[in-house]
Amino acid sequence: MREKRIEKFANRCFGCSRKPCHFGCPLKNEIRDFIQLVKEKKIEDACAILDNTTVLPSICGRICPHEKQCQGSCIRGKRTRPVQIGRIEAYLGDYAIEHEIPLKKESSKGKGFHVAVVGGGPAGLTCAAFLAKQGVEVTIYEKHAYLGGLLQHGIPSFRLNKTLLKKEIRRILSLGIHVKLNQELGVHFDLNFLEKKYDAVFLAVGANHSKTLGIEGEELEGVYGGNELLENMDHPNYQGKIVAIIGGGDVAMDVARTIQRKKPKKVVVFYRRSEGEMPAEKVEIKHAKKEGIHFLFQAKPVRILGKEKVEKIEYVKTKYTEKKEMKKLTSIKGSEKKYKVDYVIRCLGSCLEDQIQNLNLTYTESGRIKIKENRQTSKRKIFAGGDCADTMHTVAWASQAGKEAAFEILDYLQKQKSKKRG
Ligand SMILES: Cc1cc2nc3c(=O)[nH]c(=O)nc-3n(C[C@H](O)[C@H](O)[C@H](O)COP(=O)(O)OP(=O)(O)OC[C@H]3O[C@@H](n4cnc5c(N)ncnc54)[C@H](O)[C@@H]3O)c2cc1C
Structure with a gap:
């Protein structure tokens, strides 16, 4: 069943001589060539081509941002859907694992080191x-x-x-x-x-160390780094609590969706820019919304309030001002609002x-x-x-x-x- 679907995906590939997909791939996988071998049902040969350039095909085939990399360069994608390169790559990676095809030694140049x-x-x-x-x-x-x-x-x-x-x-x-x-x-x-x-x-x-927010109240109990929470799985009890996620990238989405599975009262993402500018993958934002996560766009946290523990987050609304055709994000004066939260999770990048x-x-x-x-x-x-x-x-x-x-x-x-x- 999966084999047939993969063959169908492969048959959509034009086999372009300029192979833009290859140049769109950070690992420079020979995509056109392994797809050609899939078309010819030479699966082991296709796996061997992939092994020359990557050792993580099952992973990359699933979690690479393909739309920004290989599939984003696919000629097919100019008019309709691009070839599903990620799905083909994952299939080949899984095939090599299932059929115990080993990675091969290529030379002994490095012997003795x-x-x-x-x-x-x-x-x-x-x-x-x-x-x-x-x-x-x-x-x-x-x-x-x-x-x-x-x-x-x-x-x-x-x-x-x-x-x-x-x-x-x-x-x-x-x-x-x-x-x-x-x-x-x-x-x-x-x-x-x-x-x-x-x-x-x-x-x-x-x-994988979360960057700080640089705002008042960051030292309060209940403020966590998103990267550390995921790495150490050292979560507080979220039941009945409101959790604020600060940031709009993929880490923010993964943290929000992980916490949402731990049954809090509410998870709210604060993002200072507009929805269209969120760096997170569109599909991840869609999943997060579907799972019940709330979003506040153009909302910039300026203070965390509380005696010892987090009690509220203060944020300002933002707007765009145009100066010499340059869009600049500014805070709207007097737009301060307070939002009752129990936890604040920093997801503004890592160091x-x-x-x-x-x-x-x-x-x-x-x-x-x-x-x-x-x-x-x-x-x-x-x-x-x-x-x-x-x-x-x-x-x-x-x-x-x-x-x-x-x-x-x-x-x-x-x-x-x-x-x-x-
Ligand atoms: C939540 C999250 C989701 C992501 N989702 C995606 C995605 O969907 N797709 C995508 O392409 N990228 C994604 N990324 C980015 C991607 O995971 C990273 O770019 C990639 O893992 C970086 O690889 P690395 O080997 O440089 O570092 P890491 O993957 O961080 O590996 C570093 C390793 O070094 C070890 N280490 C650290 N310090 C020491 C030390 N002092 N001594 C010994 N060992 C040490 C760590 O334990 C770890 O095993 C995501 C990142 C995060 C945080």
Whole structure:
């Protein structure tokens, strides 16, 4: 049944010579080519094409923002619906898992080298896989008791099946990657230790610390960070309570929808701009509304009120003023209103955790780890990528950073080897 549907999707592909879908994909998957093989019913060959560029097809096929990436570039989509590339990719990823098709080693260029990867999210897993494919001995250090990063503890299970995630990770690890769980950089070991023990290090620690609101009352009991709530699952009891979510991105939607499942009295999203400008995926906003979540648009929180605990949130209405054709968002004077709430959840973006900010590396103005074009940090042996160092925060972009880093690290290791020889 699924096979037939996938074939039907594949048959809609024009097989464009310019392959815009390939360029729309952060991982540069050879979409046109694997779709052609699906048309020809050569499923194992199609899986092999996909394995050349990605190790997370079952995941990316499901949770990538396809409309902004591959499907957004599909020629079919100009007039009608784009080819359902994500569905085809997920099918192939699932097929490889179900039929136990292993990821293949490609060369032994990296033989004899040892690399540590810190962080077992999409960036770390992908880097580890592409290094292992080249024969490098890789060890992942992960602070939690599990791998997957935000795929496990960020994206809620109602959007991503965790059993499937475990299977995809198992396929990656079967390349012979070593894993050390419950090992936190900055707590159980430091960079010095890694620099001494390994030929190179890849930092893929993410950036899952919620940004602060910068408004009065933020220190009150009952104010939480959305990222931490999802990661630690350390929720208060919401029953009978009103919960304010501040922010309009995907994290805000995931947090709101997670809390809504815990039976609060009401969940209200405060977003300072208009609905059309919300950065969250349209489909997520639609689901949130359907599930009964309330929205206040052009409503900017300015104060949290309460004696010890949160009691109310004060917000102002906003409007757009146009100056020299530039739209500017301003607060409407005298529009202050108070809204009775019990909890306030910050979902305004995320930053590096404290111990990562103190690694004695160089950091960018926006607070990420600064890297050179080859992904090297200010320390020679240490490379970085994914949310901790890059600006595009999606699974596919993090995975691409990991893949790029693997090839840069390999290049670095080989240069070091020839220097020693020379
Ligand atoms: C709620 C939420 C929903 C999202 N939904 C989507 C979506 O639908 N589609 C999409 O494409 N993207 C989504 N994203 C973004 C995407 O998940 C991230 O861009 C991606 O996971 C980043 O990968 P990463 O490997 O850089 O970091 P992470 O996934 O954060 O992985 C970092 C890993 O490093 C570990 N770590 C951290 N510090 C240390 C330390 N000191 N020592 C050892 N290990 C450490 C962490 O435990 C974690 O395992 C979402 C993000 C969030 C927060």
